[in-house]
Amino acid sequence: MNSKDSDEKLQLRILIAYYTRTGNTEIFAKQIKKMVGGDLFRIEEVNKYPPSYQEVLKVSKVEIDNNIKPPIKSFVENIGQYNVIFVGTPNWYGTMVPPVATFLDAHDLSEKIIIPFATHGGGGEQRCLTDIKQMSSQTTVLEGIVFYGSQAESSRERIVTWLKRLQIFDK
Numbered sequence: 001m002n003s004k005d006s007d008e009k010l011q012l013r014i015l016i017a018y019y020t021r022t023g024n025t026e027i028f029a030k031q032i033k034k035m036v037g038g039d040l041f042r043i044e045e046v047n048k049y050p051p052s053y054q055e056v057l058k059v060s061k062v063e064i065d066n067n068i069k070p071p072i073k074s075f076v077e078n079i080g081q082y083n084v085i086f087v088g089t090p091n092w093y094g095t096m097v098p099p100v101a102t103f104l105d106a107h108d109l110s111e112k113i114i115i116p117f118a119t120h121g122g123g124g125e126q127r128c129l130t131d132i133k134q135m136s137s138q139t140t141v142l143e144g145i146v147f148y149g150s151q152a153e154s155s156r157e158r159i160v161t162w163l164k165r166l167q168i169f170d171k
């Protein structure tokens with residue numbers, strides 16, 4: 001694939017959808033946008049998680065344990081115009097945050113190319129990328145990437161190497 005216009009190559013129409021609570025995953029989403037272009041879409045829950053870390057741990061554990069997909073504030077109306085969708089999530093309890101599961105469930109992503117990415121607080125990838133892949137069974141899911149949350153800003157070279165490997169970025 002190549003992001004430059006070309007008759008032979010697929011023209012990329014990129015959406016970068018992400019959830020962030022404390023900003024790490026957003027930094028990463030914005031870095032990807034800087035490199036490959038496309039549109040950013042922030043996934044937000046309708047009923048805000050409590051500001052206290054201890055409280056959000058409790059609320060989200062109930063959701064994750066029970067596979068609850070909380071309502072999200074908005075949807076991508078024109079999802080049909082995109083063919084490549086980056087999906088970004090923080091690692092919560094080893095998996096994607098519940099609003100990202102809602103996002104994946106709510107949109108028709110068949111015939112898209114999904115590229116997952118995640119940030120974590122020390123636990124690493126765990127099931128973040130594989131769970132996104134599993135929920136996107138109708139689609140092509142490319143190799144994802146995971147970063148320690150607070151290092152997102154200094155990870156440009158890793159991101160470039162990853163995107164080049166996917167042939168999404170050729171500068």
Ligand SMILES: Cc1cc2nc3c(=O)[nH]c(=O)nc-3n(C[C@H](O)[C@H](O)[C@H](O)COP(=O)(O)O)c2cc1C
Binds near residue numbers: 026091094095120121
């Ligand atoms: C409810 C909750 C659960 C979390 N669970 C994990 C975990 O299991 N493993 C881990 O490495 N980090 C965990 N974290 C830390 C976040 O993944 C990490 O801080 C992430 O970079 C936050 O992204 P954000 O700033 O975009 O919200 C958790 C954070 C929260 C709030």
